[in-house]
Amino acid sequence: MFAIFGKELRSLFLSPLAWSLLIAMQLVLAWIFLVQLEQFLQLQPKLAGLESAPGISTLVIAPLLDSAAMTLMLLVPLLTMGMFSRDSGSGTLDLLFSSPVSLTAIVMGKYFAVLTFLAITLVLIALMPLSLLLGTRPDMGSLAAALLALTLAGTAYAAVGIWISSMTKQPAVAAVLTYAVLLLLWIINLTDNEGTDSLLQQLSLSSHFQRMLSGLVTSSDIIYFLLLILIGLILCIHRLERLRIEG
């Protein structure tokens, strides 16, 4: 597993794709961050007059990380798209299959490589709200909850992405299908305004994410994300097993 992990991570950093994704992500989020900050500074005099006015956590950090979740949704499928599709396209999957490693180890090696890259991205994102510490004291609790939400969302995207990349030989197809699945999961609750208990609300990525983003960490939300990760990885292993048996 470590061999695969190391190789995948190396391949990620050797590809201009990963670097350009990192750059694009930073540019977009930095711009959003600055705009939010600017608006907050303009609003500040008015807020000062209000009783229990919303603070910088609600007005700057939450919208920033909300956008970060959307940007990650654009970025992660591009990272995961080639994980298995390129292997099955170029025939290197045979190298993995004929090696003394289990399918689980293959999948986990690749998954952890994506997660490592994701961790770097998340640290870079986290630096933005943390830079506010220079001038003010944001609510660290809600910041931690929001970052946890972002981390869970990112790891869940990666699990779905890696599963879908095992279903096709073309990376672009994998990316598009991953977008479709993630976006559907994100907006599946749109028609449903009845409350938090309905099935569609439970299925939706955004309802779980938004709740954590607002600072409310519940075990059900965490379990939702963990389940999504587990399902993605198990389906991926299952798919590889079928690939080996059915050819």
Add this chain to the structure above:
Amino acid sequence: MQPLIRMTGITRFFGQFCAVRNISLELFQGEVVGLLGPNGAGKSTTMRILSGCLGASLGTVQLDGADLLKEPKLVKRAIGYLPETPPLYHELTVDEYLKFCARLKAVKGSSIKASLDRVKSLCGLDREGSRLIRNLSKGFQQRVGIAQAIIHNPQLIILDEPTNGLDPNQIIEIRKLIRTLGSSHGVILSTHILPEVQSVCDRVLIMNNGRLVYTESLAQMNSSKSDMLNIRLARPPGEPALAQLKGVVNVTTLGENRFYLQLSSTCLVETVAERIIQRGWGLMELVPQQQNLEQIFYRLTTTGENDR
């Protein structure tokens, strides 16, 4: 002697199509086996099943008594496999790639460097270590593919068309390499180049339409008497005159000066040669069609077509 690998009743369906039908074979340590067959005969499928990349619909593969399905890690550690297209990561250098393969195939950390040096010198890659695989020519990529298959010093080496895309010099080197490997390992290779089989293999298997139709050791094949002659004459007398030579049963004209003679079972090659020289036809070339693998191949693989 216990066979290194034993395939029993391997059958493989792709949907309704049966790619490999009830194949059983044994391979011993120190033996090079050539798997021949026309395109689509099931060679690659057989090799993929043998390497564990593809499951069989029926049948078992055992290596040294261990079942491939029950103890995959143990068995795969003892198998090196070069697929039809070498499984390379083009963004890595040769060294990086081989190091990855060594770790993947559970070579001990301390001996990785030694293994790397060993396979690089075996495959003639000493000076290519820091080059990107993407920038290598096809022949060198093929060598990296072979290096990958032997990096963990496996007992069984499976090579699917190993000389594919190589230039003639490289082909000779790779054949030498295969012979060297064959002395201490078991090697099974597929090809559709017949002379290749004759130059490197101990035993030949011919597949057609998913069936194993022929198994024979080359030593046995070569010891049998040759009854076909390929000759070239400076002053050819024409087909009828050749046919009247004593001991010649049949004559086929191959080219302007080139003929194919079939001898009667009692006639010796040297007598025919003597007679041709006596008549002053200017014998320039005489090649006994030593064990016409070509003919056997042709006969076995074309009759199969009619069976369909």
